[in-house]
Amino acid sequence: MxxxxxxxxxxxxxxxxxxxxxxxxxxxxxxxxxxxxxxxxxxxxxxxxxxxxxxxxxxxxxxxxxxxxxxxxxxxxxxxxxxxxxxxxxxxxxxxxxxxxxxxxxxxxxxxxxxxxxxxxxxxxxxxxxxxxxxxxxxxxxxxxxxxxxxDSNLRENFVTRIFACHDYQQMLQSGFTIGKLVAFHSRYKFLVMAHSPKAYRELGRLVAQAKLFAPDELAQRYLLDLMQALKQQATRKQQANVLMHLQGFFKKMLSSSAKQELLGLIHKYRQGHLPLLAPLTLLRHHLAQHPHSYLAAQQYLQPFPDELGLRA
Structure with a gap:
């Protein structure tokens, strides 16, 4: 589609x-x-x-x-x-x-x-x-x-993030809605939502955990609305850096001390506004290629839209 x-x-x-x-x-x-x-x-x-x-x-x-x-x-x-x-x-x-x-x-x-x-x-x-x-x-x-x-570059990235997320959710619904599909979808979007709104991250988590309390159609629409409202909030450098720190934690047993310091240094420089988000993200992707991790690789945060759009540079 x-x-x-x-x-x-x-x-x-x-x-x-x-x-x-x-x-x-x-x-x-x-x-x-x-x-x-x-x-x-x-x-x-x-x-x-x-x-x-x-x-x-x-x-x-x-x-x-x-x-x-x-x-x-x-x-x-x-x-x-x-x-x-x-x-x-x-x-x-x-x-x-x-x-x-x-x-x-x-x-x-x-x-x-x-x-x-x-x-x-x-x-x-x-x-x-x-x-x-x-x-x-x-x-x-x-x-x-x-x-x-x-x-505005920030508004542009935010809008494109939302349309790709919305499309992804719509594709998930094409073959019918199930709680299992919702859980899998939410699992992929956890860190992206966290970057935009830590509060919405917790609220969406509770909604998915209580999924059986809702009629399927009601749940499907409510999750979509709450997801889009969460992603509409601007992701700050502080929140982005917090997510990056969570992601680098997946490699703490795999990377050398110098490699960890290099990644932490890029995250710190990004938080201070000296580097674009793409800098620490590129290094994270490199480590992921060297040390495959299925859960991390599935995270939409790493690539919410095609790189060719150039929105994170």
Whole structure:
């Protein structure tokens, strides 16, 4: 099963914006593109708005409801059409492992979209695009990120980690959910979760230990939601270094004193911010190749996504 990612069509370079332009993302098209299959959507074009078209905005009405209206004539309201389109489309997106939306868009923005009051006065960047809000409510576990935020290296790595983890979990479900499969999956993801949230690491462990208390479907969905929420938290250098120390502990009886010191030195330099994560990880992988360990080799932490993406460098 290929990794399918929903995306605002303009982010792929399609000229579908209100001004007949696009917002092509080099990362999405050239870096991530070879590893995923995109499902492009332009909600505004889909509801019949032409290209080019009058600009639209988010505006509160007299009942304090957020509406999607024409920027120059708020009596032209596209909210119901957008909600009807979204209601029809969303059930067809269950297979997605992530979604990349266009920042600041009144239909697609994930956060900080400009919101006006009923008189047209700006209330600040406090809105969410109508389409994306429905998307996130329907699939609260789905990794969603904005094209602009993907310019940040940490946010980019975090998002890609989540989409590959989500896809991995979806693949596990393809042949049917069992507690045994969940235990095996959780075993592979322990250290990756620990790096992002030690608290979630403990909570997910308890959830798996109590698996028999839940109906299978409920357990499968709850684990996915909790996993995605855990991985959404930024992994700090301190937490990453803590995981690296756990991993190096598997080699304490196998490595020479000098080899241990070399590895500990790299971990320490990484913690201080002098080296990228890839430095101690590469040495850990080297020792793993020299001293095979099946449990350690299965850990998703060592390679949560293809090295070719260059996200840990």
């Amino acid at each position: 290929s990794i399918q990612i929903g995306v605002s069509a303009c982010v792929l370079g399609q000229k579908v914006r209100f001004d007949a332009g696009h917002k092509a993302s080099e990362f999405c098209t050239n870096t991530l593109g070879p590893f995923v299959s995109y499902v492009p959507v332009c909600p505004e074009q889909a509801i019949g708005l032409g290209v080019p078209r009058p600009a639209i905005r988010l505006q509160l009405n007299a009942q304090q409801q957020v509406r999607l209206v024409n920027s120059k004539d708020s009596s032209i309201d596209h909210t119901d059409a957008m909600l009807q389109f979204t209601e029809k489309l969303l059930p067809k997106l269950q297979q997605l492992s992530g979604y990349i939306v266009c920042a600041k868009s009144p239909s697609c923005g994930m956060e900080r979209v400009r919101l006006n009051d009923q008189n047209g006065h700006q209330l600040g960047k406090v809105g969410v695009g109508v389409f994306t809000q429905q998307l996130m409510q329907t699939y609260p576990w789905l990794p969603v990120e904005e094209d602009g935020r993907l310019l």
